[in-house]
Amino acid sequence: MPSWDATRTGATVSGEGKGKDVEEFAALLRRLKARTDRSYSQLARRLNMNASTLHRYCVGEAVPLDFAPVERFAALCGATPEERLELHRYWILAVAARQRRRDAGVTGAPVAGAAEGVVEGPVPDVAEPPVAVADDAREPAAARSPRYRRRLTLTAAAVCTVLAVWGSLSAVSTHDTATSRTGVRTGVRTNTGATAKTSPSALPAPLTWTADSQVWEIGCDHDYVIDKAPKDVPPPPVQQDAGPWAATQHAVHGGQTDVEISVQGRTSTAVVLKALRVRVVGRTAPAPGTAYSMARGCGGDISPRYFGVDLDAHRPLVRPEPGGDMGKTVPAVHLPYRVSATDPEVLLVKARAGTCDCRWYLELDWSSQGRTGTLRIDDHGEPFRTSSIKGLPHYWYGEHGWTPIG
Template identity: 55%
Template sequence: MSVQDGVDDVGEFAALLRTLKERTDRSYGSLARRLNMNTSTLHRYCAGEAVPLDFAPVERFAALCGASAEERLELHRRWLLAVAARQRPRPASAAGPAETGTDTDTDTDTDTDTADGPVESPAEADSLPGLPWYRRGRVAVGLAAACAVLAALGSLAALPDGRRASAGDRPGTAAPAPSGTAKTEAPDGKSPSPAPSGTSPAPRRSSPSATPKRLKPSPSPSVRTTPPAGKTASAPPLTWSADSQAWKLGCGHDYVVAKPPAQVPPPPVPQDAGVWAASQNAVHGGETLVRLSVQGRTDTAVVLEALRVRVVGRSAPAPGNAYAMDQGCGGSITPRSFDVNLDKDRPIARAVAGSDAGTPIPAVRMPYRVSARDPEVLLVNARTQGCDCRWYLELDWSSQGRKGTVRIDDAGRPFRTSGIKGLPRYTYDTSERRWAPYG
């Protein structure tokens, strides 16, 4: 088999990994954390730059992405071909400039086995029998480094007075700082100033471009934090934002408006739904979809422990007419979400799996981890048939010995959802440019 055939085998394996990854709404970092591997390692697998020596991480990846039994079998077949291609000896003339490192990898948390290194010459390869061609370059480099260290030690031992060289023996090198102080070098040729004992220089701040975009924090009255013993409470380590004007599949939603059809303007585009609903004093009809974005303030992981529902008011469904924003949404994609039945005495947020053309999308299970670099978007679908319900969410979190609860509401007010059973329902006829009875 030619070298080109081996490259094709690796590329087909990586292409199938990317196909499975694209079915999820998770980033490489989110997937890698659940697979207990580095983000860069997973990215190299999906880019065809490395092939895992063990099929176990590939099997876990397929299960996390919801692969079917047939897809897992095909993934195993392509993995076998890719491993065989990467372990097959190749002539020196076939190795290009980019093929300078190990082509296989494992699912460990270190990247030392996949770092790029120089390829040795054929003569050096012959001097290291018993090792694969792709391992000999590192051994040769290690031997050269060891020889250099031994030569340096020999030169130090040959000093005239028999003592070891110190920082003060070398020309142009300042003597070490006295015990109890830490010497720091000042820029622009200024004299350095000693730092107090037991302290270290302040860490350098990252550039603004490297700082991820932060979400709007929740209002302070909606925050409850329990600090560790002996410490005072501080701001929660996470931020959130909630969009209560989301529509099912981006097109379907009902609003209850206490106006006749002639006085109601045409339905808006989804991005203008909030302005339209506010101008008409509209209430969510039948269900409310809340798109909740959560992320940490720093790179430290924050564990989302639980999502609860609090109903603070129930009354008879709001009077008026139900206005459908579309004549129905078709499609084969059902997003995963948290389903809330507000008609229950004690409603709970139940995780529901999604579907993509028949392929299941795993439900979001608590506990869950977020950080500044790894945010998460949760979709809550709250529905009712027989009440005008006012409600909000509570999100429990924990991080580094702290725990607390944030209240998720509609800009300081409870969310509101009213049933539409028995109400006149209308849809907008675009050809007649008016509202007409639904169906």
């Protein structure tokens, strides 16, 4: 059971939504924020989002379609696995409640985000108005440009599937999930232990981490290389189902792999993240097949800050790159950086391959209280894999199925 004292309403996805689900979801967010001493602006900077957007989520004026920013927010606030599971349940209920209100012709807080599989029917472009944020760094009032135009669908079976998958991921475990023959993983890797180089007693590292390689650009755009004809490839999944979908298709990341790494200390003692390196352990000719784009009319003006890697370089380096939010620059993350149990960090690495089928992993150096060590960040014990799509047939999924691009 979660540690917070959340009021239960007994609402379900199929019940009558009158705002209670949205209110409870927002209340859980506020309880988590209350655990920290950070303002909305401070939290938003760590989450690569606009402070006013985060404020709207926390007061129930908007509900994110994508659960990923909610999960990062929960990690930043130190939520337990049980609390994250409860938060995910109320997020589903809140999104469903908004859809019922829309179907009934009731205006209310818009659903904001970029994930599929939640709302039925076309989502109109919504201009996001400025919101007064009661903290030390208010966002300037400015007209918000449209973010996404999507066609999304919610079914009871989909909700049950998401809950089941999230429940398994939220369990406290270090077991690896299933893998495909091409090395595309079906879940998020959790690592709770590594050995410090200078520790004679082989003590575990003072920090934990998770790595998710199934991250798409702005939640909706990604390429996979699949050695199958278009008629034999099913429609693209939503991002949260990308791992199982890619595994069943024996897919390889095409052109770019985005890896989201969440790092958190075990205690309140600070751990310094000193350096991030890439190790390319194999380069071969690009994988054969066809490039399939997961993009289905998505678009937006948010680009998170990240670490860029050119896998084609003779000696590839990890370079910090800035992001953007509504026309404003989001400063790049520069190491060294401090983390602790109450101060986690999410690092996004974008590794690109233009000429090779590359296999690689990352090394993260850390130090704490006289100890030093290096974490190997990989894909369930195996290297990540990224293959060039240059010269391959390229398809996207439209109204009539897979259609050539260009």
